Amino acid sequence: SRRNNGDGSFGVDLNRNYPAYWNYCNGSDSNPNSEIYRGPAAGSEPETKAMMQLVDSLKPVVDISYHSYSEIIIYPYGCASVDNPAKDLFHSIGLNMRAHIRDDHNKLNTYAVGSAPDVIYEADGSDIDWMWKDQGVLAYCIEVNASSFRPDYNEWRNI
Numbered sequence: 001s002r003r004n005n006g007d008g009s010f011g012v013d014l015n016r017n018y019p020a021y022w023n024y025c026n027g028s029d030s031n032p033n034s035e036i037y038r039g040p041a042a043g044s045e046p047e048t049k050a051m052m053q054l055v056d057s058l059k060p061v062v063d064i065s066y067h068s069y070s071e072i073i074i075y076p077y078g079c080a081s082v083d084n085p086a087k088d089l090f091h092s093i094g095l096n097m098r099a100h101i102r103d104d105h106n107k108l109n110t111y112a113v114g115s116a117p118d119v120i121y122e123a124d125g126s127d128i129d130w131m132w133k134d135q136g137v138l139a140y141c142i143e144v145n146a147s148s149f150r151p152d153y154n155e156w157r158n159i
Contacts, residue, residue: 003045005032012039015067015141016123017048018130025079027116027124038125051127055135063131063139070120070143071103071111076132078116078123084132087115094140104146111142 002011009032016028022042029036039045043052055063075090077083084090094113103110112119116126120143128139 003039005037007032009033009037011037012045013037014045014047015065015127016125017043017045018052018125018127019043020125020130020133021077021079021082022125024124025081025122027078027122036123042125052130055131055137059135060137063128063137065127065139065141067141067143069145071146072119072143073097073101073111073113074116074119074128074141074143075113076115076126076129076139078126078129080115080117080122084115086132090115090138090140093138097140097142101142 004010013028013034013036016022016036016038019042022028023030023038027036028038031037039048043049073094075084075087075094091113098111098113099109101111102108116123126141128141131137131139
């Protein structure tokens, strides 16, 4: 069940709850009513803890998390003030991925590629930042669909 925040609101944005750069650059919110509520502490949620344990035990090389919406490929780091020394590698792989992903209009090479502050906005406490910073995992977030947080399954199931 979702966290009861004690003020009539429920839940935490799990993609703002990871320890790496948690509450670092105004890329999350301390207000429990916010859609980007980071939670009361870094890694506080059972789902975040479970994912961290899974990654720590499996030691993956690459991770892709899918979100919606925006048609972008995001790589670490989510704070503009944090330098990623492997940014050129991440960007090169991201461009290669973009060449193989079709957009809502069935076109290739249209997704934006970059770190969160480069392509959308700052986001702290994300899973991809934690995976890269703490685990050395080449981690990406792909935002699919250009128009909805909940794309129609019948339209998207084969894409």
